[in-house]
Amino acid sequence: MVGKRPYNDRVGGFAKAGPPTLFCRKAITSIMMVVLGLGSLGAGSALGQSTRFQLSDESRLAIEGTSNVNSFVCEAADMRSEEHPETLIQGDGFVMPGLRLIVPVASLECGKRRMNRDLQDALLSSDHPEIQFTAHSIEMVAPAAASSESQAPPPARVTGELFLAGATKSVSVDVTGWIDAQQRLNGSGSIDLDMSSFGVDPPRALLGLIRTHDRVTIRFHLVAVAMPANSN
Numbered sequence: 403m404v405g406k407r408p409y410n411d412r413v414g415g416f417a418k419a420g421p422p423t424l425f426c427r428k429a430i431t432s433i434m435m436v437v438l439g440l441g442s443l444g445a446g447s448a449l450g451q452s453t454r455f456q457l458s459d460e461s462r463l464a465i466e467g468t469s470n471v472n473s474f475v476c477e478a479a480d481m482r483s484e485e486h487p488e489t490l491i492q493g494d495g496f497v498m499p500g501l502r503l504i505v506p507v508a509s510l511e512c513g514k515r516r517m518n519r520d521l522q523d524a525l526l527s528s529d530h531p532e533i534q535f536t537a538h539s540i541e542m543v544a545p546a547a548a549s550s551e552s553q554a555p556p557p558a559r560v561t562g563e564l565f566l567a568g569a570t571k572s573v574s575v576d577v578t579g580w581i582d583a584q585q586r587l588n589g590s591g592s593i594d595l596d597m598s599s600f601g602v603d604p605p606r607a608l609l610g611l612i613r614t615h616d617r618v619t620i621r622f623h624l625v626a627v628a629m630p631a632n633s634n
Contacts, residue, residue: 484504
């Protein structure tokens with residue numbers, strides 16, 4: 403389980419991480435296999451040794467949106483990942499057990515108690531207490547020709563099912579992965595969603611005078627750290 407980290411709007415809502423220090427097409431695929439859930443990198447990986455990883459408490463996820471009067475950010479205080487053996491992830495040259503990222507709705511902190519309650523009610527948290535994303539496929543995204551010599555790491559397109567407020571939709575998100583100077587695995591990205599596509603009525607307040615807009619952005623930066631060698 404991941405603890406809350408301060409939100410910062412300097413760089414896409416999250417405090418700036420260090421620059422990527424190592425990346426390549428095969429390494430990014432391996433990184434995404436681990437960052438999305440507990441897993442390992444073998445001897446042929448970018449780290450050069452068999453290493454198991456787990457999500458760090460530096461991982462962050464937030465829902466960003468606007469209303470007719472202001473903007474808001476609701477950051478997840480907790481999240482966890484787990485293997486989902488009922489499904490398989492198809493990748494470029496590999497097949498692996500499914501992975502699921504879980505965020506308890508009650509852990510979303512919007513900075514105001516009333517907003518927390520309105521969001522939980524809108525997401526039907528009493529009946530569906532978790533937001534879940536189950537990955538089904540990972541593929542590398544070819545860089546644009548104009549940026550083929552760029553030092554930016556190529557993204558991986560992760561496709562899966564997002565479960566929100568009792569509805570399940572297939573979504574795809576481009577995730578940039580890299581190994582930082584501390585040998586941690588990083589994956590960051592964002593996805594825009596219309597709450598109404600999940601049957602969610604955007605929250606309202608003050609007898610409807612304050613109306614939340616339908617479109618929200620889920621933004622994340624997941625960090626995986628090596629587990630001790632004697633961990634099971």
